[in-house]
Amino acid sequence: MSRAINIGVWTGVFGLFIIVLFGGQSVLAAGLICGLLTGLLGGARTEGETMQAGVRDGLIAAAVAGVILIVSNVLRNIIITPLVGQNVPSTAEVLSFGIAGAAITMVLGAALGAAHFLPGRRSSYATWGILGLVILIYPFLDYSIQLGWLGIVITGLIFILLALGLNIVVGYAGLLDLGYAAFFAIGAYTAAFLSSSYIGDQLNFANPRVSFWLVIFIAAAMAGLFGLILGAPTLPLRGDYLAIVTLGFGEIVPIVFRNLDTFGITIFGHEFIKTFNLTGGELGISPIDPPKLPGLDFANRSDQRPWYFLLVLIILFSIFLINRLRRSRLGRAWMAMREDELAASSMGINIVRTKLLAFAMGASFSGFGGAYFGAFVGGAFPSAFDFSVSVIVLCMVILGGLGNIPGVIVGGLIIELSDRLFLPQITLLLQSIAQHNANNPSLSGLQRFDPTLYRTGLFGLVLVLMMQLRPEGLLPNARRKLELHAAQDSPAEAAQGRTDLYDVEAEAAGS
């Protein structure tokens, strides 16, 4: 009971945060998010409780959060909206939207709470069903209340796709890859070369434009191939050395793309390939053709819903494939290698080949994501693939819990949304408060404060705090948790207490 209230308060505070930042009708989106959180956390009690208890706790948490949502929507419109110079809507409108938001929260909270206590597998089916419904409804809600999150959510989902791939390399196989963005870049540039008119324009011929649906797979294969090329000489290296080599590769690739703006081969004065601008240098290559599908318009930049649904499908399919891998002979070999390389090779696992496969698999996911990213943004630019991309993706994997797919998704959403949505929105809000109160010295000073400048600092802070407080990640898989918290009382220590039988014999002989 008190736990449910507690959860309700915390999710409510998160909802308040969203409402204060975005105002308008964002209370509906806040309701959706709070509903998910209260339902998944509040309704999910220890085993053995009844379904009524699940519904009750979900409802209590959601009700508490809902009240906070209504109140904060009212307060936002009374205090902040005038400050920013927006029009204050009528009281009836403010209240009704607040109540609608609260209602969404409570419906979701109760439904998820109930789903948690359905018998057997039906529980997870129902939970996934509700989640699926939310995923389905979200873009329409976003579109109709003009929230404007969709583009950022799509970018976040691309990063989640990358994180899922990196999870194979780091989480399953235990290989620290710090240059993951390189494969992302290779994927994007492959798409740029194959499905834009760029190469043809440079060399004055009409090059064939390969369809997006083919390009994403070619890009994945290309990135996988580069993974093999990089991995073959370096993977026999262990731990730290591999990290350093991949770090170097991650730095080199964007630089190569940046510098290939004067590409040509001249040997002894003979020009084999005439010098030309291969990669567009700093400006990159654009535009890249969007995908074509009858009935869906990917080219319309103001409505990105087709992109969203396509990506959701891709991610679901990826999770499906990754799960198959994990439960197979290969997945087990990866994990065995992570646990104990020497024992794994003594069990017949070819270490180099297995590592190489994990590395190439991870790279192809990245290349796949890169091609999608290129088509979505409409271009490939070297600055989009710098070291920070590798770091962010690695943070997602670690934040969510190494080796755990739901954890990686949650971690990815948290990082991407705070980085690209909340932080810039805080800045925007502060700026507009300052602008509308230019004659108020205490408020106009906000003009000079820009939280986005602190983003790397905040990242670092979050990572340090995570490692201190919850090293197993937000949604740890059971293995990691045990590994990190129960190492003290492992039975292997019993071995230490063994007496060497020779000593006993010698003693017996000596007496």
Place this chain on the structure above:
Amino acid sequence: MATNILEAQGIVKQFGGLTAVNNVDFVIPKGTICSLIGPNGAGKTTFFNMITGLYVPTSGSMIFDGQSIVGLKPDQVTARGVGRTFQNIRLFANMTALENVLVGQHTRLKANLLGILLQTRGVKAEEERARQRALELLEFVGLARQRMDEMSKNLPYGDQRRLEIARALATNPKLLLLDEPTAGMNPQETDALTRLMRQIRDELGITVLLIEHDMKVVMGISEKVTVLDHGGKIAEGLPEDVRANEQVVEAYLGKGAAAQGKGGGGVRKAVVQSAEGT
């Protein structure tokens, strides 16, 4: 020739200036249980590691089942039919007991990337067979059914030892190398394990080579005992012959003790007694 599963000749292993194994000839007849004993640091585990491909001998030849295995990687040696356990247990700690045994079957399974992604009928059937076999093996070594899905590091010590043997058996070995399998076990567990080793040979027809410090186990089970000291072979033969060998007593208890033993037999008796487990 075909009667020997392993024939090693003139095996030398040097680590820098240190000679860990010095010119050892060693033969394991098919279908036997052989033991490798000797004081700590005698070179037993080094010898094991050379058989399994973790170390490459400095010189000498190693013929397993009619083919040279010198210079092969550990996984290749395993594929040829050598299974092993480790002196200090090296299970995959954060995988379940069942998964550990499934990993052991790695070389015997054929599923490839494409087959796994498509989950072809063959891959599914193979996975199911592998699971069945893993369960059988766990039962064979005597691991309780309800422990199958437990993280291997959470198993009691004795079960971890047994699980390691099941994992080694899963590689379908012709020769099984056990590195101090009874270390740290109480007498009941030791007895059970001794029976298990016999079963492995009698029921599965696998040749067994063990390194062991517990003389009762060694003397009770082996058909042939080889003694290493300071990297060299000092004695070999039937358990009773080795037990009576002066050099062996000397290696274990020191020169003085051996001389005394020759005279009065007091110390020697102690060794023999402890070896017999009285």
